[in-house]
Amino acid sequence: MEWLFFATKAVVLALSLFFLVSLRVRVQVKALDAIQFLLFWAFARDLLFAVFPQPAILFIGDIGIYAALLVWIRRYTGQRRSDYYWFVAAVVAAGVGIAVEAQPDATVFTVHLTANVVLLGYLLYSTSEISVHNTRDSELIVDSRFVLSSSLIILAAIGTVTAYSGGAIGHSAVLLHYIAIWFVLLTQSQLHHLINELTIASLRRQTENLFEFMEALGGGIADRVDIQRILEMICKSASRTIEADGAIILMVDDVRNTLRVRSMSGFYPPPYAVPEVVKHRSASLHEYVYNTEIPVGETLLGQAVEHGDAIFIPDSTDDERLSENTGRDFLFVQSFIAVPLVVNNRVLGVLSLVRRDPDHQFTDEDFQHVQTFASHASMTIDNFYTYLEAIQHREIQREVNIAADIQGKLLPKEFPRRSGTEIAVYSKSARGVSGDYYDVLELDEDKIGLVVCDVAGKGVPAALVMVMIHSMLRLIASAEREVGDTLTWINRGLSGQIDLDHYATMSYLTINHKVRRLSYSNAAHHPLLIVRDDSDVIEQLDTEGLPVGIERDVVYPQKAVDLHSGDVLVLYTDGIIEAMNLEGEQFSMDRLARVIRENSNEGAQQITDTIQSELDEFVGSARQHDDQTLMVVKIA
Amino acid sequence: MELHKRTSGSVHIIDVKGDLDLFNSHKLKESVNELVASNIGGLILNFGQVDYIDSSGVGVLIYSNSLLKSNRTFFHIVQLHGSVRRVIELTKLIGFLPITDTEDAALKQIHGAR
Numbered sequence: 001m002e003w004l005f006f007a008t009k010a011v012v013l014a015l016s017l018f019f020l021v022s023l024r025v026r027v028q029v030k031a032l033d034a035i036q037f038l039l040f041w042a043f044a045r046d047l048l049f050a051v052f053p054q055p056a057i058l059f060i061g062d063i064g065i066y067a068a069l070l071v072w073i074r075r076y077t078g079q080r081r082s083d084y085y086w087f088v089a090a091v092v093a094a095g096v097g098i099a100v101e102a103q104p105d106a107t108v109f110t111v112h113l114t115a116n117v118v119l120l121g122y123l124l125y126s127t128s129e130i131s132v133h134n135t136r137d138s139e140l141i142v143d144s145r146f147v148l149s150s151s152l153i154i155l156a157a158i159g160t161v162t163a164y165s166g167g168a169i170g171h172s173a174v175l176l177h178y179i180a181i182w183f184v185l186l187t188q189s190q191l192h193h194l195i196n197e198l199t200i201a202s203l204r205r206q207t208e209n210l211f212e213f214m215e216a217l218g219g220g221i222a223d224r225v226d227i228q229r230i231l232e233m234i235c236k237s238a239s240r241t242i243e244a245d246g247a248i249i250l251m252v253d254d255v256r257n258t259l260r261v262r263s264m265s266g267f268y269p270p271p272y273a274v275p276e277v278v279k280h281r282s283a284s285l286h287e288y289v290y291n292t293e294i295p296v297g298e299t300l301l302g303q304a305v306e307h308g309d310a311i312f313i314p315d316s317t318d319d320e321r322l323s324e325n326t327g328r329d330f331l332f333v334q335s336f337i338a339v340p341l342v343v344n345n346r347v348l349g350v351l352s353l354v355r356r357d358p359d360h361q362f363t364d365e366d367f368q369h370v371q372t373f374a375s376h377a378s379m380t381i382d383n384f385y386t387y388l389e390a391i392q393h394r395e396i397q398r399e400v401n402i403a404a405d406i407q408g409k410l411l412p413k414e415f416p417r418r419s420g421t422e423i424a425v426y427s428k429s430a431r432g433v434s435g436d437y438y439d440v441l442e443l444d445e446d447k448i449g450l451v452v453c454d455v456a457g458k459g460v461p462a463a464l465v466m467v468m469i470h471s472m473l474r475l476i477a478s479a480e481r482e483v484g485d486t487l488t489w490i491n492r493g494l495s496g497q498i499d500l501d502h503y504a505t506m507s508y509l510t511i512n513h514k515v516r517r518l519s520y521s522n523a524a525h526h527p528l529l530i531v532r533d534d535s536d537v538i539e540q541l542d543t544e545g546l547p548v549g550i551e552r553d554v555v556y557p558q559k560a561v562d563l564h565s566g567d568v569l570v571l572y573t574d575g576i577i578e579a580m581n582l583e584g585e586q587f588s589m590d591r592l593a594r595v596i597r598e599n600s601n602e603g604a605q606q607i608t609d610t611i612q613s614e615l616d617e618f619v620g621s622a623r624q625h626d627d628q629t630l631m632v633v634k635i636a
Numbered sequence: 637m638e639l640h641k642r643t644s645g646s647v648h649i650i651d652v653k654g655d656l657d658l659f660n661s662h663k664l665k666e667s668v669n670e671l672v673a674s675n676i677g678g679l680i681l682n683f684g685q686v687d688y689i690d691s692s693g694v695g696v697l698i699y700s701n702s703l704l705k706s707n708r709t710f711f712h713i714v715q716l717h718g719s720v721r722r723v724i725e726l727t728k729l730i731g732f733l734p735i736t737d738t739e740d741a742a743l744k745q746i747h748g749a750r
Contacts, residue, residue, distance in 0.1 A: 254641050255670040393659055435691060456691035458658050502695060505727060524728035546732055550698055574726075626690070 003050075038068045055164035059097045059112065062159060063090050066123050069148070073126055076141060086122050093119060108163050116156040124149050144184045151180035227384055228262065234351065234377040235263040241373060242366040244353035249341075250294065250301055251349035259294040259301060259350065268354055269331035271300040271338075273324050280330055304338040304350045310374075311338040312367045335362035339374040343382040351377065396459060403463035407434065410470050416442045420636030421513055423450070424604040426612045427629040428575075436573045436629035437466045437504075444479040446514040449486075452571040452631050454525065455504040456547075465502050465549065468494060483508050483521040484558035487548065491523065495552035503549035507571055511563065516635065518569070521558040523548045526572055529593070531600045533566030538593050567635045568600050568607065575628035579615055582622045587615060604634040639667055646677025647710070647746055649739065653685040656693030664693075668700045678710035678746045682739055689720045694727060701733055712742035 045061030067090055074083065093115035100111050127145045231249050239247035246268030250259035267282060270289045278284040297306040300321055304311050313336040316322040325333035338352040351374050355362055415423040425438055435458050441449040453469060455462045469490060476489045487508055494504075505525040511518050520528055520541050527542035545556045572592070579587040595614050599607045611630060637654035648671050652664065664681075671679060681700070697713060704711035713735050716724060724730055736742040 254639065255667055256674060257641060257643065396659060454691065456695040458692070503691075503698060524726070526726070544728075546729065547727055550702075550732070 038065060038072075041065060041068060054101070055108075056098045056101055058159065058164040059115075060094045062155065062164075063094055063097075063115070063119060066090070066119050066152075069152075070123050070126065073123075073130070073141060077126075077130060080126075082122075086119065090119055105163060109160065112160040112163065116160055120152060120156050124152070147183045148180050227381070227388075230380065230384060231263040232265070234373075234380070236265045238351055238370060238373050238377070239265050239353060242353060242362065242369050243355075244337075244362075245356045247351070247353045248289070248301075249349060249351050250305075251341075252296065252305060252347060253293075256293070257296050259296060259305060261290045261292070262349070264290060267356075268352075269325055269333050269356075271322055271325060271333070271336065271352075274331060285330075300336070300338055301350050301352055304340045304352075305347050308340050308342055308345075308347050310340065310367070310371060311336070312362070313337075314361045314363070314367075332356055334358050334360070337362055337367055337370050339370050341374055341378040341381065343378045348378060348381055399459040403459050404429070404434075406460075406463040407437070407466060410466055411438065412440050415440045416448060421448070421511060422604040422634040422636070424608040424632045425630065426608045427627070428624075429627050430575065430624045434627040434629070435462055436575070436627040437469060438571075438629055438631055439470065439473060441473060441477055443477060443510060447479045447510055447512045449473070449477050449483075449508065449510045450571065450631065450633065451506065451508050452525065452573065452629060453504050453506040454573045454627075454629075456502055461502050465494065465504055469504065469506070469548075477508075479510075482558055483510055483519045484543070484556045487521045487523050487545070487556035488554065491548040491554055491556070492552055494549040503547040505547045509569075509571075511569075511633070511635070513636070516563040516565075517560060518563050519558055519560045521545070521556045523554075523556060526574070526577075529570040529572075529596065530561070531568040531570070531596055533564055533600075536597050536600075538596065563635050565635055566601075568596065568604070569633040569635070570596055570607075571631040573627060573629040575624065575626035576611075576615065576630050578626060579619050579624055579628060580622055581619050587618050591618070604632040607634070608632045637663065639664060641667075644743055645747075647680060647743060648676045648678070649680045649682055651682045651685065655688040656686055656696070657688070657690045658692040661690075661692040661696045665696045665699060668696070668703065672703055672707055672709065676709060678712075679704060680712045680714055680739060680742050680746075682714050683720060684715035684717070686720050687718060689723055691727075694723060694729065697724075697733055698729070710746040712736045712745070714739050714742050 041061070041064050045057060045064070049057045049061070067087065070083065070086065074080070093111075096111050097115065100108050127141065127149060130141050130145070231251070235247045235249045238244070244266065246266035247264070248261060248268045248270075249263040251262045252258075253260050264286065268289065269285075270292070272292075272294075274285065274288060278288040294302045296302050300311055311321075313319050313322060316326055316333050316336060322333055322336055325331045325336075333354045333356060335355040336352070337354075338350055340350050341348040351370065353362075353370060411427070415425075417423075423440060427434060427436060427438065429436075435455045437451070437453040437455060439449075439451040439453075441451075443449050451469075451473060453466070455465045455469075472490050472493050473486075476493075477486050487506065490506075504523070506523040507520070507525040507528060508522075509518055509520040509528065520543065522528070522541075522543045523545045524547040527540040530539040530541060531537075532539070539561075541559055541561065543557050543559055546554050570592075577587055577589050577592055581587075591614070592611065595611050596607065599610050602610070608630060611632075615628070637652065637656055637660040640651040640653065642649045642651065650664070650667060650671075654660075656664065668679065679700070681697070701711060711734050713733055715738065716735055724733065724735070736745065
């Protein structure tokens with residue numbers, strides 16, 4: 001008969017083991033170890049009792065079961081100081097249980113009763129104490145404690161009454177154990193089934209979030225939202241996708257080589273020390289984190305940016321990197337992810353997420369999700385920057401076009417020919433508007449003034465410089481004023497008037513037809529070329545001086561030379577000698593000089609035309625980057 | 637054009653890479669402005685990787701020079717070469733702009749002056 005009971009128990013035990021093992025394969029549950037131990041313990045006890053039917057075996061076996069259950073409960077609630085006394089009491093009870101075996105029934109009964117009331121009482125009390133308010137994941141214990149407690153009470157009662165002598169009643173009662181354990185396992189498996197369902201739902205939601213995010217970004221670009229809104233969207237979506245408690249985006253400040261917070265969502269305890277004052281109020285903590293600049297390379301966030309590698313800490317326990325965020329601290333973080341936002345090997349910033357629930361750590365999958373997300377987000381941010389650049393480019397181009405209108409009104413339409421001196425100009429802009437400016441002034445009956453100027457930059461500021469030079473020339477230049485003085489005054493007028501980064505190189509010369517004399521002054525422009533009628537040698541005339549518009553106190557010197565009938569004067573800008581053909585070869589000063597020499601007997605217009613056609617032939621279809629201006633004067 | 641920033645002590649170094657022209661020189665200008673606003677010990681512009689500069693770029697150099705001068709901050713332009721150097725030469729700005737051959741020499745000058 002006993003063997004039949006034993007066989008029944010063996011079947012139940014085998015089933016329990018199978019259930020247990022299959023459950024272990026599916027889910028990792030830390031609390032299951034104690035239950036598993038309980039099963040083995042009960043099995044060993046019954047096996048031992050079947051061989052040596054000593055009541056003490058059953059009695060000590062039960063105390064062992066209480067101990068296992070207490071350990072199991074403490075997995076959830078944490079250790080209590082009183083547990084120590086309980087274990088001492090349990091050992092004493094076991095010892096006394098063996099010692100009193102030969103004693104009269106009444107003594108045995110008292111010992112069993114006392115041990116059960118004290119040991120089981122404490123266990124039941126500890127179990128009943130548990131609620132959702134004081135214990136994490138208490139659901140399993142709360143759900144199963146009635147069945148567990150009542151089965152234990154029944155067992156203890158039967159054990160005490162029958163003096164743990166086994167027998168039919170004792171054995172039937174023992175089966176209760178297995179049923180109770182079954183119940184616990186069943187509840188647990190249902191719980192995990194539920195968690196699995198939730199996981200699947202959350203995965204589906206993640207995918208949906210990602211699509212939503214991409215769509216929103218597409219719309220965002222079309223709506224011309226600013227970068228700030230895009231960053232906030234990325235931050236929120238990432239946080240929602242992996243169900244983080246908090247998320248943050250910091251962007252690299254290239255100039256200061258630091259990270260600055262650009263967006264934050266949820267509650268994000270930062271991975272660095274925070275002053276006590278701000279720690280405990282989430283509003284002030286939020287403000288503190290928002291305004292804290294992190295040098296690249298410092299803290300986990302700075303390291304992720306410096307090395308361009310993602311950091312994943314699923315479990316902060318005992319991880320020194322998160323020493324500021326452990327234990328019962330307000331800044332507690334269970335799981336941490338920091339992923340750099342990288343495009344073309346350039347780190348733009350970092351996206352970091354945290355989870356605070358100790359039993360809900362980030363998984364490898366979450367980490368992968370964030371990485372995918374981050375790479376998509378980086379591309380979006382980069383695209384946005386490119387888009388901004390394109391807009392900027394367009395604005396500059398638009399400005400350049402406005403400047404072209406202004407310039408068109410400034411350049412002389414025709415040149416004075418009264419004196420017989422022939423002037424010809426060839427000017428071509430590289431991109432809609434030229435930075436080159438030229439002018440011819442009739443100073444008096446005998447004297448003309450010629451200007452060739454290369455203004456730095458393009459667009460409205462450059463056009464304004466031209467306007468100023470144009471006006472000042474008409475105010476300052478006169479037949480009596482020396483050319484050097486004229487440049488000195490123009491420079492004084494320009495310096496301080498215009499933006500510091502606008503300047504012009506400028507050649508100014510006057511020609512007196514009557515006495516055939518030339519005066520020349522140069523503000524860092526190309527020297528004046530003179531080809532004498534009777535010589536093939538090209539003279540270069542130059543004077544010292546910075547470009548105009550840079551230093552207020554520059555005094556420009558001048559040079560004067562005599563001219564002869566048939567002499568050719570040539571002024572030009574960079575674009576002429578630096579004109580490039582498709583092979584990357586420059587037109588060069590040598591070629592210009594050769595063309596001038598070969599044609600110096602021709603008229604000014606003819607020389608200009610020849611240079612122009614040689615230039616066109618040389619560059620072919622190559623696009624020019626600089627404006628070209630050429631002024632040729634033939635002395636009558 | 638790309639700008640890469642480094643520091644050597646309190647001296648900030650900007651490595652300029654690529655062409656400096658009308659369409660991007662404002663970026664260098666903005667960077668210089670930002671750095672100057674944050675109270676730096678000196679600024680070095682490394683032009684070792686610049687092969688082309690137009691007048692707008694030169695304008696930014698002149699601007700930076702004036703700004704840092706008025707701010708009493710050390711400023712050096714280093715490793716000018718090729719056509720970039722020639723443009724500066726032609727514009728007669730070689731003596732005007734604080735041009736130093738190498739970064740080390742510039743750093744030595746800055747630290748020596750203190």
